Amino acid sequence: MAKEHVSHSDIAEYAKEKVNLPKDKADEYRAQVQRLREKLEGYISEYPDFTLKKMILSGSLAKGTALKSLNDIDVACYVSGAEAPKDVKALIEYLAERLRKAFPNFKPEQVKPKTYSVTVSFIGSGLDVDVVPILYSGDPNWYGDLVSQDDGSFLKTCIPRHIEFIGKRKKKQEVHFSQVIRLAKQWVYFLKSENENFRFKSFMVELIMSKLLDSGKDFSDYPEALQEFFTYLAKSDLKELIAFNDYYPLSSIGSHSSPVKIIDPVNAENNAAKQYNIQQAKAIVEAAIDAGDAIDAAMAAPTKKETVYYWQKVFGPSFQI
Numbered sequence: 001m002a003k004e005h006v007s008h009s010d011i012a013e014y015a016k017e018k019v020n021l022p023k024d025k026a027d028e029y030r031a032q033v034q035r036l037r038e039k040l041e042g043y044i045s046e047y048p049d050f051t052l053k054k055m056i057l058s059g060s061l062a063k064g065t066a067l068k069s070l071n072d073i074d075v076a077c078y079v080s081g082a083e084a085p086k087d088v089k090a091l092i093e094y095l096a097e098r099l100r101k102a103f104p105n106f107k108p109e110q111v112k113p114k115t116y117s118v119t120v121s122f123i124g125s126g127l128d129v130d131v132v133p134i135l136y137s138g139d140p141n142w143y144g145d146l147v148s149q150d151d152g153s154f155l156k157t158c159i160p161r162h163i164e165f166i167g168k169r170k171k172k173q174e175v176h177f178s179q180v181i182r183l184a185k186q187w188v189y190f191l192k193s194e195n196e197n198f199r200f201k202s203f204m205v206e207l208i209m210s211k212l213l214d215s216g217k218d219f220s221d222y223p224e225a226l227q228e229f230f231t232y233l234a235k236s237d238l239k240e241l242i243a244f245n246d247y248y249p250l251s252s253i254g255s256h257s258s259p260v261k262i263i264d265p266v267n268a269e270n271n272a273a274k275q276y277n278i279q280q281a282k283a284i285v286e287a288a289i290d291a292g293d294a295i296d297a298a299m300a301a302p303t304k305k306e307t308v309y310y311w312q313k314v315f316g317p318s319f320q321i
Ligand SMILES: Nc1ncnc2c1ncn2[C@@H]1O[C@H](COP(=O)(O)OP(=O)(O)OP(=O)(O)O)[C@@H](O)[C@H]1O
Pocket: 058, 059, 060, 061, 063, 065, 066, 067, 074, 146, 155, 157, 158, 159, 162, 201, 202, 203, 204, 264, 270, 271, 272, 273
């Protein structure tokens, strides 16, 4: 591939400047959550029967895949006890009420129930913290029923294992694995800005990247790694089953009827792509074909100006070198 105009290191520089959440911000947000966790732990030590058992950072800040465009901090909160409502709306109200108890120095309006989560906002600094409930019945590995942020359904899953799953793979290709994930998420972010109906969940991107990593792909050259990702989407047409044997044998995966099958690595019965219909899958595949074509064109372009033009088709106008 000809790379005289935009090279791997140009993409790496773009990522550092425009895509990645800067480390000082990530540290600040993690510290913000740590303070909430400690408050909750303090409350629990005084009232051991309290039904909020634990808060953990989840989502991209926990996995080290956050973008600069991050707009809230995801936290999961384990809720146990017989009186915890099983109906989502009531559960969210209940969680808000319990959080207000545990954080008495927050004004009631700083703890606001939303549709499927509770927002805790800080006065002055920091981002809002989005607290998502997990109904918990004491599993030692911290499995529980997570309220889906897509439709409010309960998903049996395990956040600590998700973090471990990604962490294990990050170690295999340090820096590069999470960087290529963030670049792909930037592509999705740009597509969503152009088309409000476009959907491609970050967790799905991460699982597809994990599959490519496990199959031996090298992520150290960013244009090539992105091209591998787009080629995979185009070739598989998103019709292949994507699954992992870290926590269960592949033979335990039953039949999943949705068109896209990207199975939760910690629960063989949970398809993380179950929400996606054929049209949505097709939109992803078509966008991937376009992005792959744009990278090919960028590689072949005779001038820097044209090369940048093609990379902007992948990342949008934020791409400048
Ligand atoms: N369908 C699902 N099944 C199981 N767990 C899920 C599912 N969707 C989300 N999760 C959990 O929620 C976490 C956050 O979701 P997701 O990866 O989509 O967002 P994110 O990593 O915070 O990315 P973004 O930068 O888009 O906010 C995942 O890492 C996973 O632990």
